[in-house]
Amino acid sequence: MTLNSLWFALIVILFTGFFVLEGFDFGVGILAPIVGKSDEERRLLYNSIGPFWDGNEVWLIAAGGAMFAAFPQWYATLFSGFYIPLFLLVIALIARGVGLEYRSKLPAQHWRKAWDTAIFLGSVLPPIIWGIALANIMKGVPIDAQMNDVGSLWGLVNLYSVVCAIALMLLFATHGALFLTLKTTGEIQTRARKAARRTGLWTTIFMLIFVILSYFYSSIFSKTGIDPGTIAVLAGISLISVPFFIRAKKDGWAFLMTSFTIVFSTITVFIDLFPRVMVSSLNPNWSLTIYNAASNPYSLHVMTWIALTLIPIILGYTIWTFWTFRKRLSLHDHMEY
Amino acid sequence: MAVDLARWQFGVTTVYHFLFVPLTIGLGFLIAILESIYVAKNDEKYKKMAQFWMKFFLINLAIAVVTGIFQEFQFGMNWSTYSRFVGDVFGPSLAVEGLAAFFLESTFLGVWLFGWERLPKKVHLASIWLVSLGSTLSAFWILTANAFMQEPMGYAIHDGRAEMTSFGAILTNPQLWVEFPHVFFGAIATGSFFMVGISAWYLLRKRSIDLFQPSFRIATVVALISSILTAVVGHEQAQHEVVAQPMKMAAAEALWNTSPLHAPETLIAGIDAAGHHNTFAIKIPYLLSILSYNRLSGRVQGINQLQQQFVQKYGPGNYIPNVYISFWTFRIMVGAGSLMVLLSLIGLVLFLRDRELKHGWFLKSMLAAIALPYIANTAGWIFTEMGRQPWIVYGLLQTRDAVSPTVSNANVLFTLVGFAFVYIVLLTIGVYLAARAVRQGPDDENEREDGIPSNLLLEPSGGSAS
Numbered sequence: 001m002t003l004n005s006l007w008f009a010l011i012v013i014l015f016t017g018f019f020v021l022e023g024f025d026f027g028v029g030i031l032a033p034i035v036g037k038s039d040e041e042r043r044l045l046y047n048s049i050g051p052f053w054d055g056n057e058v059w060l061i062a063a064g065g066a067m068f069a070a071f072p073q074w075y076a077t078l079f080s081g082f083y084i085p086l087f088l089l090v091i092a093l094i095a096r097g098v099g100l101e102y103r104s105k106l107p108a109q110h111w112r113k114a115w116d117t118a119i120f121l122g123s124v125l126p127p128i129i130w131g132i133a134l135a136n137i138m139k140g141v142p143i144d145a146q147m148n149d150v151g152s153l154w155g156l157v158n159l160y161s162v163v164c165a166i167a168l169m170l171l172f173a174t175h176g177a178l179f180l181t182l183k184t185t186g187e188i189q190t191r192a193r194k195a196a197r198r199t200g201l202w203t204t205i206f207m208l209i210f211v212i213l214s215y216f217y218s219s220i221f222s223k224t225g226i227d228p229g230t231i232a233v234l235a236g237i238s239l240i241s242v243p244f245f246i247r248a249k250k251d252g253w254a255f256l257m258t259s260f261t262i263v264f265s266t267i268t269v270f271i272d273l274f275p276r277v278m279v280s281s282l283n284p285n286w287s288l289t290i291y292n293a294a295s296n297p298y299s300l301h302v303m304t305w306i307a308l309t310l311i312p313i314i315l316g317y318t319i320w321t322f323w324t325f326r327k328r329l330s331l332h333d334h335m336e337y
Numbered sequence: 338m339a340v341d342l343a344r345w346q347f348g349v350t351t352v353y354h355f356l357f358v359p360l361t362i363g364l365g366f367l368i369a370i371l372e373s374i375y376v377a378k379n380d381e382k383y384k385k386m387a388q389f390w391m392k393f394f395l396i397n398l399a400i401a402v403v404t405g406i407f408q409e410f411q412f413g414m415n416w417s418t419y420s421r422f423v424g425d426v427f428g429p430s431l432a433v434e435g436l437a438a439f440f441l442e443s444t445f446l447g448v449w450l451f452g453w454e455r456l457p458k459k460v461h462l463a464s465i466w467l468v469s470l471g472s473t474l475s476a477f478w479i480l481t482a483n484a485f486m487q488e489p490m491g492y493a494i495h496d497g498r499a500e501m502t503s504f505g506a507i508l509t510n511p512q513l514w515v516e517f518p519h520v521f522f523g524a525i526a527t528g529s530f531f532m533v534g535i536s537a538w539y540l541l542r543k544r545s546i547d548l549f550q551p552s553f554r555i556a557t558v559v560a561l562i563s564s565i566l567t568a569v570v571g572h573e574q575a576q577h578e579v580v581a582q583p584m585k586m587a588a589a590e591a592l593w594n595t596s597p598l599h600a601p602e603t604l605i606a607g608i609d610a611a612g613h614h615n616t617f618a619i620k621i622p623y624l625l626s627i628l629s630y631n632r633l634s635g636r637v638q639g640i641n642q643l644q645q646q647f648v649q650k651y652g653p654g655n656y657i658p659n660v661y662i663s664f665w666t667f668r669i670m671v672g673a674g675s676l677m678v679l680l681s682l683i684g685l686v687l688f689l690r691d692r693e694l695k696h697g698w699f700l701k702s703m704l705a706a707i708a709l710p711y712i713a714n715t716a717g718w719i720f721t722e723m724g725r726q727p728w729i730v731y732g733l734l735q736t737r738d739a740v741s742p743t744v745s746n747a748n749v750l751f752t753l754v755g756f757a758f759v760y761i762v763l764l765t766i767g768v769y770l771a772a773r774a775v776r777q778g779p780d781d782e783n784e785r786e787d788g789i790p791s792n793l794l795l796e797p798s799g800g801s802a803s
Binding site: 050051052054055057058060061062064065066068069070071072073075076077078079080081083084086087090091093094097098101102105106146147148149150295296298299302303306307310311314317318321324325336 | 395396398399400402403404405406407409410412413414415417418420421423424425426427428429431432433434435436437439440441443444445446447448450451452455456495500501502504741742743744748751752755759763766770773
């Protein structure tokens with residue numbers, strides 16, 4: 001395995017980690033208005049992600065940093081090409097982060113309502129934007145010979161990307177609902193389970209449409225043939241198994257299955273791309289690959305040592321944190337948010 | 338045009354972000370000290386203090402974190418040519434910042450906040466020190482990236498891009514080792530002036546003196562040490578720039594022509610940038626030589642001579658930064674810093690004589706002095722970044738050549754206005770919440786009336802699971 005492939009894999013891992021971990025944070029934010037009937041209940045929902053969401057968000061920052069370091073051309077093309085969507089993403093993350101921190105600082109109803117709205121929008125927009133981005137990365141954008149994306153904002157909005165956006169949003173909502181079934185009890189847990197069943201059904205429908213559209217819009221099937229490969233099939237099986245686990249009240253398993261769905265789907269997308277990192281719709285030769293977009297071997301080498309040292313430590317304390325705060329929450333607990 | 342808008346965007350968002358970063362570093366460090374005293378002495382008072390100051394840390398950090406995301410994104414969004422050019426060298430520092438610093442800071446902040454009742458005291462204490470370490474490391478890695486822009490090291494130009502050749506050289510860049518201590522001690526000073534100032538407000542009103550006198554005293558000592566160290570390192574940094582970035586320092590002095598052998602320091606001057614001269618100047622003999630070289634003699638190169646040298650070296654062009662801004666931001670920074678040293682020295686004298694409660698005027702000045710580090714930090718960054726112009730990477734790439742070629746003016750303007758609007762709203766809310774937290778104070782009665790469970794702030798003693 002070359003260092004270029006290794007860094008491609010590491011970035012895939014960072015993005016996958018971000019989607020799995022922030023996925024349930026976003027899901028909780030999306031479902032808060034539905035699952036949390038009262039102010040106290042919504043507080044409980046926000047506190048369920050309290051000790052985690054900030055650390056989860058760092059996966060995105062680390063992914064961005066790793067992309068900048070290992071594939072600066074990819075970073076430059078993607079971030080300048082997807083200018084307005086990324087602006088909206090930052091605004092959404094600002095709204096959600098500040099919303100979570102500030103919401104419970106004042107008791108006034110209008111204050112809390114306003115932040116509830118901010119948290120909802122800040123949770124629903126990121127999956128939509130990532131869905132649009134991922135679909136367009138797979139479909140290809142007009143990248144010229146100088147590696148610049150010369151497309152327009154409206155070029156990013158098409159049937160394929162919209163379906164991907166909705167599917168991802170629904171998938172995160174399901175994932176978040178299942179996270180809540182693990183962190184809550186009683187009435188709220190029942191409501192979360194119900195929400196997971198509903199959003200799970202719609203997720204399956206939209207994911208299916210997305211897979212069918214991929215046949216026409218992306219190169220995934222031309223690359224793999226009609227059988228999309230084991231990993232894609234595993235993604236499908238994981239998703240389909242979710243309702244059975246929910247019905248059996250095996251919430252932990254159900255949550256694990258949405259996690260697997262996210263992991264396997266993300267990997268499928270990147271396998272489709274490999275060794276390209278962005279597809280040019282103008283000329284296949286102008287696509288960015290893990291070779292022409294990469295830093296020089298020395299940089300990759302240094303970065304590899306740093307990453308291989310730090311990542312086990314990060315995983316260690318992250319797992320420790322999740323273990324420390326594994327308990328279910330109740331309305332009598334300490335609430336920070 | 339696009340380059341102007343992108344520069345405004347970078348300037349506005351970076352200065353704004355850096356209003357919140359120093360307090361995160363400084364206050365986090367002080368809270369860690371307070372909790373250490375709590376664990377060592379087992380005195381609940383210090384726990385209550387740590388929890389009180391944490392309120393401000395959190396209000397501040399919320400904005401620091403969310404605005405930091407855009408800092409990472411905007412290199413790619415607005416400055417894609419720059420990102421392609423230096424990605425090899427600049428990217429790794431940002432990546433390590435994420436991996437080594439942000440994960441640490443945000444994970445252990447969660448542990449600290451939610452861990453009072455779940456963790457043994459010492460583990461809980463370790464978590465705040467790790468938060469403090471994380472925010473400091475974050476500053477270190479971002480300054481590693483910045484030091485490369487100020488004084489490129491450890492690279493070779495290959496195929497029109499800067500490629501890293503020595504990570505060791507990047508980490509041992511002399512620029513980094515004057516810049517990082519200056520920023521770090523400045524941040525500690527920011528946190529301690531904040532703590533001194535807010536404590537002074539309570540002391541003036543004779544509220545909770547048992548909590549705010551110790552806060553006032555601890556923070557005064559830290560304020561004095563850190564502001565002196567900031568000044569000392571700042572002096573070393575200036576001496577380094579005289580060699581590394583002579584044009585920046587010539588602009589800081591509005592020194593149009595190379596000085597005589599015994600160079601006088603210009604205290605204030607009327608600057609006519611178009612005519613390349615000063616309309617008037619008040620000078621102190623020998624001082625510039627002393628400041629530049631620690632000697633009574635030594636010439637300092639002037640703007641006009643440097644401009645000629647640069648034209649020979651880099652080709653035709655204007656290599657003079659905005660002299661007016663460089664000159665005044667430098668003076669504002671040094672002036673505010675000197676006032677900080679003076680005020681914290683008075684504070685220490687009063688504290689040692691046990692008289693700080695008797696001097697209302699002094700307490701009032703310290704409340705107002707909360708603004709000083711913010712003024713110094715902002716002026717310092719504007720000076721160091723604008724004094725480097727027209728270069729984005731000193732001697733290698735000019736700012737005007739670094740922008741994203743495909744991003745339209747309309748888009749940059751749109752996001753500039755968007756961020757400015759959101760940031761103003763955030764600042765208003767943050768200041769409002771901080772002011773409200775001050776009024777409420779460390780006692781929980783008000784909060785209970787508000788219906789906010791206050792178990793974070795006051796819990797039965799023995800609440801921690803030690």
